[in-house]
Amino acid sequence: MKELSGFDRRKWLTGFTNYRFAIPSFAGQVGRAIYNDVDQIYLADPGELFDHDLNDHGFLSIAQNDSSVMLMDCTKLAKVWSLNAAKFERKNALLERALNVPNLWGQLEPEWNARDEEYRTGQSKVLHFTALHTQPWQPFPEEFVYQKSSVGDAWFNLEYSANQQGFLTFTQSNPSSLFTKFTTQASDIQANVPIQDTETVPEIEEAIHILKPNTLLYCHLGERLHRIPEHLRTGGLSTLAMTPFDLCHQDLGALGFQKFDIVLAPKGLQLIPDDDAPWVLEALFHRANGMVYVGIESTYPLQSFTAGPLQSDLKRDFNWWINRIDSISARYPAIHWKFVFHTHSSKGIPQSQIRCGGNWIGTLPRIWILSDGKAGHTTQSELLAKSLGWPYDIKQLRFYGWHKIQKLLWGLAPPNIIGLDQRHSSPLQAPWPDVVISTGWRPAPIARWIRDQSQGRTRIIQLGRKGGGPADLFDVVITPTYYGFSPHPNRIETFAPLNGLTQEDLETVSQRWPDLFGNAPHPRIVFVVGGSTARFKFTPEMARMIGNQLKDLAERCHGKIFAVTSPRTGKELSQALEDTLTPDHVVHTWQPNQSDNPYFAYLAGADVLIVTGESESMLAEAASLGKPIYIVPLSEHSPTWTVRLSEKMVQRAHSQPLNKRGTARPQQGIERLCARLIRSGLIQPRRNLTMLHDSLFKNGVARPFGEPIENGKRPQLNETGDVAKKVKKALGFFDQS
Numbered sequence: 001m002k003e004l005s006g007f008d009r010r011k012w013l014t015g016f017t018n019y020r021f022a023i024p025s026f027a028g029q030v031g032r033a034i035y036n037d038v039d040q041i042y043l044a045d046p047g048e049l050f051d052h053d054l055n056d057h058g059f060l061s062i063a064q065n066d067s068s069v070m071l072m073d074c075t076k077l078a079k080v081w082s083l084n085a086a087k088f089e090r091k092n093a094l095l096e097r098a099l100n101v102p103n104l105w106g107q108l109e110p111e112w113n114a115r116d117e118e119y120r121t122g123q124s125k126v127l128h129f130t131a132l133h134t135q136p137w138q139p140f141p142e143e144f145v146y147q148k149s150s151v152g153d154a155w156f157n158l159e160y161s162a163n164q165q166g167f168l169t170f171t172q173s174n175p176s177s178l179f180t181k182f183t184t185q186a187s188d189i190q191a192n193v194p195i196q197d198t199e200t201v202p203e204i205e206e207a208i209h210i211l212k213p214n215t216l217l218y219c220h221l222g223e224r225l226h227r228i229p230e231h232l233r234t235g236g237l238s239t240l241a242m243t244p245f246d247l248c249h250q251d252l253g254a255l256g257f258q259k260f261d262i263v264l265a266p267k268g269l270q271l272i273p274d275d276d277a278p279w280v281l282e283a284l285f286h287r288a289n290g291m292v293y294v295g296i297e298s299t300y301p302l303q304s305f306t307a308g309p310l311q312s313d314l315k316r317d318f319n320w321w322i323n324r325i326d327s328i329s330a331r332y333p334a335i336h337w338k339f340v341f342h343t344h345s346s347k348g349i350p351q352s353q354i355r356c357g358g359n360w361i362g363t364l365p366r367i368w369i370l371s372d373g374k375a376g377h378t379t380q381s382e383l384l385a386k387s388l389g390w391p392y393d394i395k396q397l398r399f400y401g402w403h404k405i406q407k408l409l410w411g412l413a414p415p416n417i418i419g420l421d422q423r424h425s426s427p428l429q430a431p432w433p434d435v436v437i438s439t440g441w442r443p444a445p446i447a448r449w450i451r452d453q454s455q456g457r458t459r460i461i462q463l464g465r466k467g468g469g470p471a472d473l474f475d476v477v478i479t480p481t482y483y484g485f486s487p488h489p490n491r492i493e494t495f496a497p498l499n500g501l502t503q504e505d506l507e508t509v510s511q512r513w514p515d516l517f518g519n520a521p522h523p524r525i526v527f528v529v530g531g532s533t534a535r536f537k538f539t540p541e542m543a544r545m546i547g548n549q550l551k552d553l554a555e556r557c558h559g560k561i562f563a564v565t566s567p568r569t570g571k572e573l574s575q576a577l578e579d580t581l582t583p584d585h586v587v588h589t590w591q592p593n594q595s596d597n598p599y600f601a602y603l604a605g606a607d608v609l610i611v612t613g614e615s616e617s618m619l620a621e622a623a624s625l626g627k628p629i630y631i632v633p634l635s636e637h638s639p640t641w642t643v644r645l646s647e648k649m650v651q652r653a654h655s656q657p658l659n660k661r662g663t664a665r666p667q668q669g670i671e672r673l674c675a676r677l678i679r680s681g682l683i684q685p686r687r688n689l690t691m692l693h694d695s696l697f698k699n700g701v702a703r704p705f706g707e708p709i710e711n712g713k714r715p716q717l718n719e720t721g722d723v724a725k726k727v728k729k730a731l732g733f734f735d736q737s
Contacts, residue, residue, distance in 0.1 A: 007087045018086050020067060021094045024074040025083035031075075037068040037128065039135060040113075041158055044125035049112055057106030062113045064099055069113040069126060076104065115663050119151045127154055131656070133667035133675075138489070144667050145675035147654060148487050166331055171279045172252055178273040183248040200266040201237065203340055203354070204293055208237070210361045211290045211336075213261030216240045219284060221248050221268040232264075247272075252283055259289040266295040270316065278324055285332045291361075292329075292337040296321055318353045318456070323489070326732045329358045336361045337732075341456070353456030356434075357732030365434035365733060367392035368450070370443035372399070376617065377439035380463055383500035384437055384478075387724035393433075395426040397443055406445050415448035435459050435731070441466040448473060459731050463498070469681035476730045478723060480616070482692040484650065484685030486678065492726050494719050495695055496620035506604035506625075513601035523559040523711060525550070526606035528622060529577065530615040531568030535686070536634040538612065540576035546632060547580030549706075550610070554585065557709050561585035564602045566618070567592070608709055613693055619702075623717035628710060629702040631693050643686070649674040650685045 001019045012018060020035045027033050034049055049071055054060060058076035061067055080098045098104050114124035116131055129135045134149040136156060149155075170176050216237065218228045228242050243260070245252075263284045272280055284292050298317070318341045329337055341353040367385050371378040371394050378394065385392040403419025417428075428446070432454035438447040444467040451458045462474040471477040471488035479485055481493045510516075517524055527550060532538045550561045561581055565574050567590055574589045581587055588598065603609065609622045613633045622629050639647070653674035659665035667675060677683040696702035700715050 011090065013091075017091050018089075018094070020070065021081040021091075022083055022086035023072060024078040024081055025086070027074040029074055029078035033072045033074055035067070035070040035072060036126070039129045040069065041127050041129075041155060042125070043127060043154065048125070052108075055106055056103065058098065058101070058104035060106045060108040062108050062110050064105055065095075066113070067095055068128060069108065071108065080104070116149070116151060117663075119154070127151060129155070131664040131666065134664070145486055145653070145672065145679045146488075147667075147675075152487075163327060163330065166282070168279050168282060170275050172283060175279070176273055176275040179276040182271070182273055182276075200264065200293065200295060200340075201232065203338060204262065204264075204291070207262070207291050207293075207336060207338070207361060211261060213240060213290055215260045215289075216242045216262045216264060217255075217260035217287055218242055218244045219247055219263065219265040220244065221271060222246065247280060247283070252287070255287065258287070260287055261290040263288040263292045266293065267297060269294060270296045270298060274316070277321075278328065281324055281328045285328055285335055285337075288332070288335050290336065292335055292358075293340075294321075294325065294337070295340045296342065298341060298343045318355075322355055325355075326357065329732060330729070332358065334359050351455070354454075355456060355732075360733050364390045366390065367435045367437060368433040369394045370436060370438045370446055371396050372440050372442040373397070374440060377443075377464065379500075380498050381437040381439045383498055383720060384461065384463070384724065384727070386500070387720045388435075388727065389724075390435070392437075395428065397426070397446060398424040399442060403442065407441065415445060415452045417446055417449050420446060430454075432458050435461060437461045437463070438467065439463040443467070444473075461727060465684065465687065469684055470679060472679075476727055478727075480692070481695070482688040484688055486675065490730070492723060492730065494723060495699075495717055496623060496692060496719070497616050498720050498723060499617070499620045499624050499718075500720060501600070501603075501621055501624045506600065509598075509600045510604045512596065513598045516598055516601050517562070517605050520560040520562075521558060523557055523607035523709065524605060525554060525557075525559050525561050525608045525610060525709075526602045527561060527563040528603075528609060528611040528615075528618050529563055529565045529569050529573070530612040530618060530634075531566065531570055531573060533568070533614055535636055535639075536614040537637050538573060538614070538634050540572050542634075543573045543576035544580045547577050551581065551585070553709065559607070559709075562602055562606070563587045564599055565590045566599075566615070568615075607711060610705060613689060616687070616689070616692065619692065619696070620717065623696060623701045626713050626716040628712065628714055629696070630705040630707065630709075631696070631702050632705040633693070646683055647686065649677065649683055653678055 002015055004019065004022075007018060007022075009015070009017075016038065023033045023035055032050060032054075034046060052060065052071055054071065054073055058073045058080075060071045061069060077098065080101060081094055085094060110118065111120075111123055111125045113126055113128050114120065115128045116134070118124070119127050129149065129151075131149070132140065133144040134147050134152070136149050136152040137159075138144075138146045170179070218232070228244050233242070240262070243255075245255070247265075265284055269277070269280065281294070284294070321339060321341065325337060325339055329335065335358045337356065337358045339355045339357075341355075343351050343353070345351055367388070367390050369378065369381045369385055369392055371381070373396070382392070382394070398421040400419050400421055406419055422428075428450060430453070432450060434457070436447045436450055436458055438444050438460065439462075441464070444462055447460045447462065451460055459475040461476045461478065462468050463478045465479060465483050468474075468477045468479040468483070468491075469485060471485070471490045474490060477488070477491045478498070479491065479493060480496055485491065527546075530538070547563075550563075553559075554561050563577050563581055563586065565577070565588065569590060574587065578587045578589070588602070590597070603621065603625060606625075606627060608628045608630070609625070610630045610632060611618050611622050613619070613631045619629075619631070652670055655671055656664040657671070674683070678685065693702070693704075696717070697704065699717075701717050702714075
């Protein structure tokens with residue numbers, strides 16, 4: 001129930017506050033009824049609640065001051081809650097009136113209204129998401145910075161099941177009441193809508209060339225547009241058998257089982273009520289045999305149909321439509337779709353955002369990898385591109401020193417190439433790529449600029465902590481969970497940074513270093529050595545202490561230690577390890593001018609790996625091998641005042657103050673401000689490497705250093721393939737690669 005006429009909603013906290021008290025009147029003052037707030041899901045058959053023994057009470061709820069779930073005797077409640085009272089009186093007054101009647105209220109078992117942290121698997125029958133800023137479906141992104149819900153999986157599992165079944169709240173045979181009202185006014189509405197359309201034919205010409213269609217369904221709204229425009233009957237479309245169809249006044253069932261090679265809806269869908277947009281889009285895809293084309297004109301002053309007159313609905317932006325098209329198209333992976341969103345700039349200049357998805361037709365999507373010169377960044381980007389299976393080019397970017405000004409403009413300025421040394425960078429010009437992969441913060445503004453130049457056709461995949469904070473700036477963001485970012489529909493979370501070690505790679509590198517281990521006894525214990533960072537300290541004294549522990553370990557298990565240093569280890573740490581471990585054991589010292597580094601050969605030949613805990617990439621590489629891993633934790637430096645301030649802001653953003661009912665209150669005030677600073681990327685949570693270690697321990701991938709050494713296989717951490725599948729799904733691409 002929403003926006004019912006006759007109700008005084010001016011003092012309501014929600015859009016449905018007093019409707020619950022009108023239910024006895026709506027039910028004709030007879031029988032039973034169930035009331036549920038909108039932020040709840042059933043985990044058991046509602047029939048169980050409906051048949052629950054009322055014990056002669058008028059209504060049941062979990063507490064006298066909680067009416068969010070009620071089993072109601074409409075006959076008894078009609079005597080205290082009249083329709084007129086529900087329309088004009090306050091909620092608390094209505095509830096108090098009922099509670100003053102002896103025996104009218106009775107207590108309902110708590111499993112019928114389990115609020116967030118009260119949820120118990122297998123016991124709770126109704127789950128109530130009371131904390132607004134952790135609701136998994138994120139209904140108010142403009143008000144809250146959403147955080148993870150501890151019970152969010154229950155929602156996501158139910159949503160996935162509903163999507164798989166194609167569940168829609170409204171359908172053409174059962175549209176919303178607003179759609180019925182809309183259809184009666186459609187002709188008058190469209191009289192004010194310009195029907196000039198010069199983009200449709202060019203936008204589908206490539207698809208026509210590839211698909212070689214024979215039939216076209218032209219979908220429109222209202223009688224004024226029942227004729228197919230003449231410009232659609234020219235050129236490559238002139239040979240098609242075209243069928244006009246009025247979505248307002250014609251029944252799709254009249255088309256029988258007929259499918260069309262192209263389904264075209266170039267104008268007017270922005271006027272459809274919000275609740276009916278999903279089934280209208282579903283109808284387009286259901287009738288398509290090859291391609292669906294949707295055009296939205298967002299510049300009409302009367303943009304969407306809500307209650308009463310037409311009103312502008314600012315939520316129905318480009319992403320609003322894309323989210324719904326993505327959801328529907330996932331059930332039609334064989335259909336290619338194109339979406340064009342027409343708008344105007346602040347200066348009145350016409351602009352278009354264009355998005356394609358579904359079954360990718362023609363050549364595979366083309367990728368540009370934006371390389372900022374950091375080998376680790378480029379490696380991650382290239383690894384993902386290879387896993388996607390799409391052709392890619394690497395664009396080398398060089399920057400002026402003052403490029404750091406982009407950090408100050410982060411997310412605030414429009415996309416630009418400020419600070420890019422274009423003379424010494426790879427050329428960036430049309431034809432623009434279908435996908436850009438960017439790792440790190442420096443290429444991120446360039447990626448956004450490329451997307452703007454392509455009118456939104458190019459999709460951005462952003463990796464890395466410093467670039468991946470503000471997820472709403474990109475199409476897909478890939479970050480490890482321990483980075484501590486808030487959940488976002490565009491974010492894909494991983495255990496660790498992506499790595500691409502394969503068995504083939506290990507065999508190849510082992511062949512280059514056949515005598516690396518000589519005749520050393522087993523187990524061959526490889527110690528992967530990192531070094532000090534701004535956060536973690538690793539001193540020569542610590543190196544000697546760990547070296548002695550390793551010697552004792554090797555003696556107990558009759559093995560041999562091979563310590564492998566890295567660029568960050570430095571001369572002092574390397575020397576301390578050599579003094580402690582040699583000559584009985586081996587220390588390979590990293591050399592800056594060494595042409596071929598045996599690091600991966602050591603990983604390949606190791607029986608056991610021991611890794612210092614400050615290096616995410618080394619941990620990820622080791623964890624991908626399925627070998628016994630032991631993590632050596634390093635102590636931390638005292639944080640600077642800026643780090644302490646940042647940490648306090650992160651803690652405040654994730655604090656959960658309680659309301660009077662003892663549950664988490666909605667995010668507000670300082671908590672909301674801090675959360676927004678994190679979401680914007682202006683404040684970044686520190687890497688929670690303890691969380692990474694604990695995740696590896698929990699999943700059996702690694703153990704803490706000091707525990708007994710055990711040989712044998714371990715679970716492998718190899719996320720790249722799964723991430724590539726998630727990326728394709730997030731982009732809406734269903735290619736055959």
